[in-house]
Amino acid sequence: MPELENLKKLVKETQEKKIKLVAVSKTKSEEEIMEVYKTGHLHFGENKAIELKNKAEKLPKDIEWHFIGNLQSNKVKFVVPHVSWIHSIDRPKIIKAINKEAQKADKKIKVLLQIYIADEESKIGFSMEELKNWLKGGDYQNLKNVEICGVMGMATFTDDTHQIKQEFSLLKEYFDQLKAGYFSDNQNFKEISMGMTGDYKIAVECGSTMLRIGSLIFGERN
Ligand SMILES: *Cc1c(COP(=O)(O)O)cnc(C)c1O
Numbered sequence: 001m002p003e004l005e006n007l008k009k010l011v012k013e014t015q016e017k018k019i020k021l022v023a024v025s026k027t028k029s030e031e032e033i034m035e036v037y038k039t040g041h042l043h044f045g046e047n048k049a050i051e052l053k054n055k056a057e058k059l060p061k062d063i064e065w066h067f068i069g070n071l072q073s074n075k076v077k078f079v080v081p082h083v084s085w086i087h088s089i090d091r092p093k094i095i096k097a098i099n100k101e102a103q104k105a106d107k108k109i110k111v112l113l114q115i116y117i118a119d120e121e122s123k124i125g126f127s128m129e130e131l132k133n134w135l136k137g138g139d140y141q142n143l144k145n146v147e148i149c150g151v152m153g154m155a156t157f158t159d160d161t162h163q164i165k166q167e168f169s170l171l172k173e174y175f176d177q178l179k180a181g182y183f184s185d186n187q188n189f190k191e192i193s194m195g196m197t198g199d200y201k202i203a204v205e206c207g208s209t210m211l212r213i214g215s216l217i218f219g220e221r222n
Helices: 004-016 030-037 049-058 073-079 092-104 128-137 161-182 200-205
Strands: 020-024 043-046 064-067 083-089 109-114 146-152 191-193 210-213
Touching: 004 020, 004 030, 004 210, 030 043, 030 049, 043 049, 049 064, 049 073, 073 092, 083 092, 083 146, 092 109, 092 146, 128 161, 146 161, 161 191, 161 200, 191 210, 200 210
Parallel strands: 020 043, 020 210, 043 064, 064 083, 083 109, 109 146, 146 191
Antiparallel strands: none
């Protein structure tokens, strides 16, 4: 069952700091999501395409869905009709596929560039080098049905708060470089999506503008 007291505290804390709060509802039931929805919270995050589609079709239409997981090209069509945001752009091919599908659906989707900052084995996200090489080519400017709004990153899963702080600070630095180099005229490029249940306080210290919080709001996942 959702921890509504935790939610209330998080909402207050994030509103004071003008940070966006995404309640990560992956693996949780529609009933549980409805409990959180009834408090007035409208931003929910999912990391699996079909799960998001199934939930979005049944739940209220004013929910703003955020897709935060690894997205395969053949699943883009399930996600695009339902989402407002996609946090996990990790290769040029996927942003092009999203743009194409969004054009069909006659909508514009806010997207974030996921950048690799952790030192774990499974590398998810662009490296800064890959990202800059792609941006230099300039073809992102032709993607009219996506709005590139900033960056997303995940810190290493560790108790070492010093390391987490270094990684989040690095993401902030990357954001600043990209803003200066490619998006200085784009007022919408302003988001840094970082911080989960275990590390959100550090993320806020390091300049997060969007938190993605699951367990603290919905309870532990099985
Ligand atoms: C599951 C997940 C979260 C939330 O994790 P918690 O530790 O439960 O807060 C945040 N971001 C991504 C990408 C996730 O997959």
